[in-house]
Structures are given as structure tokens and as C-alpha cells.
Amino acid sequence: MESVPAPRKQKSRTLTVLYYAYLLRCADGSLYAGCTKDLVLRLREHNHSPRGARYTRSRRPVELVYAESFAALRPARRREAAFKALPRAQKLALIQSIRHRPKKSARRQPSPS
Numbered sequence: 704m705e706s707v708p709a710p711r712k713q714k715s716r717t718l719t720v721l722y723y724a725y726l727l728r729c730a731d732g733s734l735y736a737g738c739t740k741d742l743v744l745r746l747r748e749h750n751h752s753p754r755g756a757r758y759t760r761s762r763r764p765v766e767l768v769y770a771e772s773f774a775a776l777r778p779a780r781r782r783e784a785a786f787k788a789l790p791r792a793q794k795l796a797l798i799q800s801i802r803h804r805p806k807k808s809a810r811r812q813p814s815p816s
Contacts, residue, residue, distance in 0.1 A: 722779035725770040726786060726794060729762035734794050736786035738779045742770060768798050 723742050727735040727749060735758055739745035749755040749765045759765050773779040786794065 719774070721772045721774065722776050723770050723772055724779045724782035724786060726768050726798065727759065727765040728768045728798075729759060729765050731762050733762060734768075734791065735759055735762075735765065736783050738776075738783040742767065769801060 720740060722738065722740055724736070724738050725742060725745075727737070727746075729735060735749075735756065737745065737756065746765070746767055749759045750763055753760070755763075771779075771782055773782065789797070
């Protein structure tokens, strides 16, 4: 009788890399669109490092006003390009739409009677 090897366990990928397309508001009021894997690091670079974009280096400080996450780089780059193609008024409307979105409220527990 032959020995049958046990099936090998597949390693599951639990680490998901997200990519972000984002909008920054610069100190002069202008808007900047970008794409990154690490929003916190990239914001720090825009504000404090020579690695920040040339556009934002002369317009510091910048603040993150909008971001969308993606599972892959290509759709994030497409969204960044779409941000850049939008007129300023539509970018501002997009930013306002998330600021005025109602927050999810916690479910109220029924009161004991």
C-alpha cells in the first residue's frame, strides 16, 4: 500500500496593498491630485520633504481633503487622471459631498419597558 502525501496548505494572502488617489488643498487654495500606496507618508513628504511634488513644495502646508482607495495601481492612476481633468468647481463639489454626507449612526438599543 502506497503512502499518499497530505495536501499542502496554501498560504493565504492576508496583507492587502491599497492604492489611493487623493486631492490636497494647498496653502494658496489650489488643489493638487496625486496617487500613492501610503497616504500618511506621502502627505508628510508633501509637507516636509524635498520628495514632495514640485507643485506642492512652494505651496505648503497642504492638507488632505479627499481620498479614494483601490485594490490595484491602474484604477488609482485612472482616478488621479480623472481628478486632474475635472474643473475646479467639480473638484470642490466632490470634496463638499463627502463633508456633508450623513454619518452612520449607531443602532439604538430598544429601551427596556
